[in-house]
Amino acid sequence: MERTNWTSVSYFILLGISTQSEEQIPLFVLFLFMYIINVSGNLVIILLTISTTRLHTPMYFLLSSLSLADIGFTSTIVPNMLFNIFSDMKTISYIGCLTQVYFFISFAAMENFLLAVMAYDRYVAICHPFHYPVVLTRRLCAQMVVSCFMLSHVHSLLHTLLMTRLSFCSDNKIHHFFCDLYPLMKISCSSAYINTLVIQTEGVVIINGALTFIIISYAYIISAILKVPSAIGKRKAFSTCGSHLTVVAIFYGTLTWVYFRPLSSYSVAMGRIMTVMYTVLTPMLNPFIYSLRNGDMKAAFRKCLTRIWYSSLK
Template identity: 50%
Template sequence: MVLLSPQDLSSMGHRNHTSASEFLLLGLSSRPEQQELIFGVFLAMYMVGITGNLLIILAIGSASRLHTPMYFFLSQLSLVDFCFISTTVPKMFVNIQTQTQAISYGACLGQIYICILLANMDNFLLTAMAYDHYLAICHPLHYSSKMSLCSCTLMLGCLWAIASLHALLHTLLMAQLDFCVSNVIPYFFCDLIPLLQLSCSDTRLNQLMIVLVGGLIVLLPFLGILGSYTRIAAAVLRVPSARGKWKALSTCGSHLTVVILFYGTISGVYLRPSSSHSTDKDSLASVIYMVVTPTLNPFIYCLRNKDMQGALGKLFSPKALFHRL
């Protein structure tokens, strides 16, 4: 089957005046000669991403010294990133290998729900980790009581519940829309913004919920992170020794890097007026937060973290391998 060009797909979509039963994912390129290169690059990132995140989960689970709130949330972040990258990229691999661009209506809505759910959890877990850093540096005497295993588990359960309800809200609103003009999505996965642009229904409520509810879901955690690091910076400045300041900053450096990557890309896609959206820029940003960031996170958290490096070393030590055999 030959891949169709965007112009051909668009003309086909305009001739279809019935509600769409499936959508066509254009992917990153409609040129057949580029598909093999895209497949190879994304396969490499996918394998690195799932391997790195699985190793972090295994290392934290096997090392008793890492059974702390900070690493508890880090293992959850790795689990979310593992699921994140596995939600969209395998479908793209299937489409490239089978030379088809179709995804069913139900699968598209399911992909939207899972992507929003996992993006929310990334958002919430980054906030929880910032709060953990804040308590550890600014209120060390109260840290053990406020960040107990029970408290962390309860917090995690609440975060999953909020993330699920938010994802369900947008999915149900999307399910009420009709798609009768075109069914061509210029992305490699189903996402809210391109689907709203395809709908022939009134999408004002959907857009309002994205701005209001979605904005709050992103803005409030971001303000929490900003407030946490403002107090952390004030506390670090009061530390007399340069070594103490460096130790505190190095603890937060990896987390800050991930925060900048995540919020920079996701706000560029979802928190801009619809009139300012560009397909190429949005597609690039989506690749960064859907694939690149989950792939880079294991490296960001491990490169300068001696505890993680030690846990990974023990995980692959001859003694550990012998016990597993």
């Protein structure tokens, strides 16, 4: 079909995760619970970082920035999905769909870049501990976060603009719970070759570039840790990196599986499951992964609870 730059579809129908009526209430309760845990957990990290002087360090500044990105990431998707579960229409406007695509990609890219910057933070802290306060200044951290923000929005704008060139004719049913790139390209009645090509070239550079940077950083980190003479020192150094590596493995594993494959081999059912992993589950787990393995964060949380307790007694 000849490619056009217009669409005859004014809205899309989001079919959601399941069309079975008996599964609607359990799914609503599950995702509402996960969303509340995600938002509250990440907000706690942000508030603790702001209110606790001991946490005014580059590592926690970057962690709070990641938490903010996680809140935006899931808030772009989950509230609309929860509303659609009990809605008879389950519709989203064409402009609303593209807006969701834009913010979804921008927050995903933001998390991608922040994970790379956090790896650099750990590299400097472990490989060059005496230069850490000089190298990672507040100004540099702010500049890196702003750069992550700007790059993520440029990346998102590119893919969103490419979506506007696709035509959508009679089929406006999206077999997904939000407007994602591959499900949208699946129902397009024009060629999505350029979109797929950009995902698998520019997208690979963005995602794999950050992942490669993380791997190289940790190669140096592991080499430095192995040179530490004491077992306690090695264990302490590994514990500061374990949380970050866990998040990296989940985020990049699912993201790579969903997007870096041919459009023809994309499975709608499996794609939904894997997308839930990195859009809902990973942001919800991040506060637990980082806080449960972090003594400073746990101490700050206990101190905050104690302060609240004494305030309530007065």
